Amino acid sequence: DIQMTQSPSSLSATVGDRVTITCRASQTISVYLNWYQQKPGKAPKVLIYDGSILQSGVPSRFSGSASGTDFTLTISGLQPEDFATYYCQQSYSLPRTFGQGTKVEIK
Amino acid sequence: QVQLQESGSGLVKPSQTLSLTCAVSGGSLSSGGYTWSWIRQPPGKGLEWIGYILPSGSAYYNPSLKSRVTISVDTSKSQFSLRLFSVTAADTAVYYCARGGNVPAAFDIWGQGTMVTVSS
Numbered sequence: 001d002i003q004m005t006q007s008p009s010s011l012s013a014t015v016g017d018r019v020t021i022t023c024r025a026s027q028t029i030s031v032y033l034n035w036y037q038q039k040p041g042k043a044p045k046v047l048i049y050d051g052s053i054l055q056s057g058v059p060s061r062f063s064g065s066a067s068g069t070d071f072t073l074t075i076s077g078l079q080p081e082d083f084a085t086y087y088c089q090q091s092y093s094l095p096r097t098f099g100q101g102t103k104v105e106i107k
Numbered sequence: 108q109v110q111l112q113e114s115g116s117g118l119v120k121p122s123q124t125l126s127l128t129c130a131v132s133g134g135s136l137s138s139g140g141y142t143w144s145w146i147r148q149p150p151g152k153g154l155e156w157i158g159y160i161l162p163s164g165s166a167y168y169n170p171s172l173k174s175r176v177t178i179s180v181d182t183s184k185s186q187f188s189l190r191l192f193s194v195t196a197a198d199t200a201v202y203y204c205a206r207g208g209n210v211p212a213a214f215d216i217w218g219q220g221t222m223v224t225v226s227s
Contacts, residue, residue, distance in 0.1 A: 001170070034213040043203055043217035044154065050211050087154055091212035095169040096144075096156040 002026050002090050006099035012107040017078045021102045023088035025069040032092040033071045035064055038101075039084045047086075048073065078104075109134035111204050111218035119198075119225050125191040129204030129218055136185045137162040142207040144214065145178060145189045147200040155200075159207060160187055194225045 003026035013019050023033065031051035036044035046055045048064035051071060061076045075082055083106055088099040115127035129143070136143065144159040158168035160178045168176050172191070180187040191198060201222050205214040 032212065034211075036214075043205075043220050044214070045217075046213045046215050049213035049215075053211070055213075055215070089154070089214070091207075094167055095158075095171075096207075098154040098156070100153045 001095055002029060002093060002097050004088055004090055004097050004099040006086075006088055006102050008102060009100065010103040010105060012105050013078050014107045015078055015080055019075040019078050019082075019104060021073045021086055021088075021104075023071045023073070023099050025071070025090055025092075028069060029090045029092035031066055032090055033064075033066065034089045034091060035062075035073045036087045036089065037082075037084045038087065044087060049091075075104075109206065109216050111206065111216060113202060113204050113218045113221040115221060115223070117221065117223055119194050119223060120227050121195055121225055122193055125189070125194050125198060125202075125223055125225075127189045127202055127204075127221065127223070129187050129189075131185045131187075131206075136180070136187070137182050140209040142209070142212075143178075143180065143187045144205045144207050146203045146205055146214070147198075148203070148220075149197075149200040157189065157191075157202075196225050199223065199225045 005024045035048040038044040051066040052064045063074045065072045085101045085103045112130045119125045142159040145157040160166040166178045175192045177190045201220040203220045204218045206216040
């Protein structure tokens with residue numbers, strides 16, 4: 001199985017901050033990395049797919065990038081509705097695997 | 108707009124079988140080359156992919172659960188189902204059904220999730 005390691009596991013930030021979350025794959029996954037946002041009591045929602053492609057309807061303050069087996073989700077100008085938990089997930093091979101999550105909290 | 112809705116028993120006794128169904132509405136389960144997955148999330152923890160099924164009936168499972176899980180599809184009823192055998196308290200979780208693409212393969216549509224508790 002491909003292991004996905006996210007960092008940090010949690011962070012505190014203020015509205016307007018630039019936030020960066022990192023996900024590292026245990027082996028090559030090409031660009032096949034997806035990012036999800038999950039709010040309490042809700043299903044996850046896809047933000048970014050294939051490393052850097054913004055899902056339709058997702059605000060442009062979200063962006064994704066890749067360098068080898070390292071992937072980054074950036075939120076440029078954190079908004080109140082962005083406080084949530086974020087997960088990465090690889091779709092390169094089976095079984096599909098997720099990172100452990102990063103909780104973004106209000107400072 | 109495709110929507111997914113999970114249904115099934117919310118309470119299962121240890122050693123028994125967990126059974127859930129995901130109804131697909133607003134679109135065809137058979138078209139578009141999609142995969143249809145089950146994903147679970149224990150309380151306060153992360154996400155675990157259980158497996159997926161294709162409209163043809165071919166299914167792929169997470170090796171960690173493969174010996175205890177069956178996913179089936181009924182295209183005539185536009186639904187797919189999960190059966191997890193010999194459950195323990197560790198199987199207590201919110202269970203989601205989700206649609207996955209072929210290319211791209213992200214899970215783009217999710218059900219609202221259903222809580223299943225394993226307890227005597």
